[in-house]
Amino acid sequence: MTANDLQAPGATPSEEAFELLSLLHNQALDRKWKRTTKKTIPIADVKEAFRRMAPPPGKEKELPNRVLSEYLRQLAGAGHMKRSPRTDGERVPLPMSITLAPIASAVRPILPMPPLCEELACVEGYWALPHTTDHIRRAYTALNTWLLRGDKGTPVPLRERALKIFGSDRHFQQPKHPAEKVFDGLNAKPLFSDRSTLLKIINAFDVDPPLLTKEYDSVPLEEDSGYHSPGEGRRLLVVENSTTYWSISHMLQRIDHRIGHVAWGIGGTFQKSIGSITPEDEISDIVYFGDLDVSGLRIPVNAGKRDSHLPPIRPAVELYDALFRLGEPGRCPPKEAKVSAAKAQELASWLDPRHRDQAVDLMVRGERLAQEWVGLDHLSTDERWHADVR
Incomplete structure (x- = not known):
């Protein structure tokens, strides 16, 4: 930062001031000053910065404290700083410290609003309001982009639609904003507070997690149950998340x-609930x-280590194959962000050989x-997904 970068909000100080x-700004920045807050500097550090300056023309013989005091006054x-009320008590008194005023606004400029499609016209009046955060604006922007593509397709569960809308946006590929859970x-x-209108606009529907039961009798899909009995076979298909289960x-x-039987694994719960079979x-x-x-891979690996009376747990190969083909990667939570190659290979060994290196x-x-x-749109148009589980 140079003197030329600074302009006085009130009376104009001298070039030397x-x-x-x-110099004080640069000194503070070197010490991790954020520019958006006040910064208090002890007088010893102020003097250190002052000593790096050449004596002003015509004032070479003046007392340094007198010159410094004049600069600080200006x-x-x-309005560039405040001087502490306490002084050092010297012949030409100097404040014990000075406090720099912020030089950058703590309020970031809001994201620009894109040209909105007709379905999002209602958003315009809310875009710049204080409670509309950048996260909300990014969500509207991604939704607007998706709507403009005109690819609503057939109705699908809300989390599957969320991946289509947000899955390619880096902002929503972060652990705290997983794309499938944005809505x-x-x-x-x-709009986001008006669920029925939102679902109509994005051609999606809510899927509630099922109630749980240990009954294996045939249960109509209209009823809520932890297990569905869709066929007469003896094979059990377990699905980690409730939307894909539905x-x-x-x-x-x-x-x-x-x-x-088809079971909702309820995430990591399956590692223990498998013991109820x-x-x-x-x-x-x-x-x-x-x-x-x-x-997601630790769950079946750990579940497979349970009671010996249980049959082995194998991967749904074609479903994983579709996931590798259709999915766009997002970032893992910090606790899973770093895993050794050895650990990754151990977990991936449960998968079919064709998928291990990718995993x-x-x-x-x-x-x-x-x-x-x-999602439902793929499951309803491709027969390969059930080739190895039927």
């Missing part, structure tokens, strides 16, 4: 298969499908693929 102010009068935490006016259960009503349940084999990340690369990079990328 501005030079001192520039800068304080122009879960948005309730801002005017979509797969929905599609199994429309195809021929040997899957006797007994020989009387007559489960012949267990097929699993979950997120592709450290925790290792994904985990080592600290990335993930949410299973909701394999």
Whole structure:
């Protein structure tokens, strides 16, 4: 920063006073000053900066404290700093400290509003309001971009639609903003707080997590149950997340298969709940499908270490194949962001050999693929997904 970069808000200090102010700013910046807050500097440090200046013309014989005091008076009068009331008590008294005024606004400029499509015209009046955060503006921008593409397709569950809208945006590929859950935490006016209108605009619908039951009798999909019995077979298909569980259960009503039961794994809960399966349940084999990340692969690996009476847990190969083809990686939470190649290889060894190298690369990079990328629109138009589980 140079003296020429500074302009007085009030009375104009001399060039020499501005030079001192520039030196004090640079000194403070070297000490991690954020520019948006006040900064108190002890007089010893002020003198240190002053000594780096050349004597002003015609004032070479003046007492240094007198010259410094005059510079500080000018800068304080122009609003660039404040002097402490206490002085050092010298013949030419100097303040014990000075406090620099902020030189940058703490308020960041808001994101520019894009030309909005007709469905988002209601957003315009809310864009610049204080409670509309940049996160909300980014969500509107991504939604606007998706709507302008005109690719609403058929109705799908909300989290699957969220991935289509936000999954390619780097802002929503962060751990605290996982793309598939963006709509879960948005309730801002005017649109995100109006759920029915939002769902209509994005051609999506809510899917509620099912109630849980241990009954394996045939249960109509209209009822809420932790297990669905869509067929007469003895195979159990376990799905990590509730939205994908709903979509797969929905599609199994429309195809021929040997899957006797479909279960919602409830994330990591499956590592323990698998122990509730007994020989009387007559489960012949267990097929699993979950997120592709450290925790998503740790779940079936740990579940497979449970009671020996249980059949082995194998991956739903074609569903994972679709996930690798359709998904766009997002960032993992910090606790999973760094995993050794050895650990990644250990977890990936559970997968089919064709997917192991891809999974290792994904985990080592600290990335993930949410299973909701394999959504209802894909399940309803592609028959390969159930080739190895039917």
